[in-house]
Amino acid sequence: MLVPDEVTIGIVKDRLQQTDCKNGFILDGFPRTIPQAEYLDQVLKEMGVGLDVVLNIHVEDSEIIKRMSGRRVCLACGASYHTLYNPTKTEDVCDNCKSNVIQRDDDKEETVLNRLKTYHDQTEPLINFYGKKGKVVTVEGQDKIEDTTKAVIAALNSRS
Numbered sequence: 375m376l377v378p379d380e381v382t383i384g385i386v387k388d389r390l391q392q393t394d395c396k397n398g399f400i401l402d403g404f405p406r407t408i409p410q411a412e413y414l415d416q417v418l419k420e421m422g423v424g425l426d427v428v429l430n431i432h433v434e435d436s437e438i439i440k441r442m443s444g445r446r447v448c449l450a451c452g453a454s455y456h457t458l459y460n461p462t463k464t465e466d467v468c469d470n471c472k473s474n475v476i477q478r479d480d481d482k483e484e485t486v487l488n489r490l491k492t493y494h495d496q497t498e499p500l501i502n503f504y505g506k507k508g509k510v511v512t513v514e515g516q517d518k519i520e521d522t523t524k525a526v527i528a529a530l531n532s533r534s
């Protein structure tokens with residue numbers, strides 16, 4: 375379950391008022407709901423600040439399920455792996471410290487499906503909310519992190 379709106383919003387408001395946000399900031403994973411977005415609009419208006427871009431990194435559900443369900447972590451040293459993209463040298467054994475690696479409950483398919491449902495119900499409507507304001511830039515979330523990074527930088531440069 376996600377943290378209630380009033381808690382998240384208070385944290386974001388306090389953070390945006392710190393001096394290191396004077397020249398700009400990136401909100402990652404916030405807002406996640408229309409009420410949060412409406413409140414954020416209000417806070418930014420009070421601060422005299424506008425959003426430049428809303429970046430939508432698009433990945434198909436099937437791909438998200440594939441990526442998440444392959445994640446494995448080592449609880450002993452914190453190393454993370456992926457059964458397809460970054461496997462341990464020996465199955466289920468951490469390369470660093472030889473402890474067993476596990477699948478977190480958060481990464482189990484049932485949990486991922488629930489989170490996707492929450493995303494489609496509550497967060498995806500933001501694409502339209504910000505789309506109407508002309509703020510949305512969509513990039514494809516590629517297999518390789520560096521390809522996505524390049525796409526994000528290109529999208530941001532196209533708007534500046």
Ligand SMILES: [Zn+2]
Pocket residue numbers: 448449450451452453468469470471472473
């Ligand atoms: Zn380890």
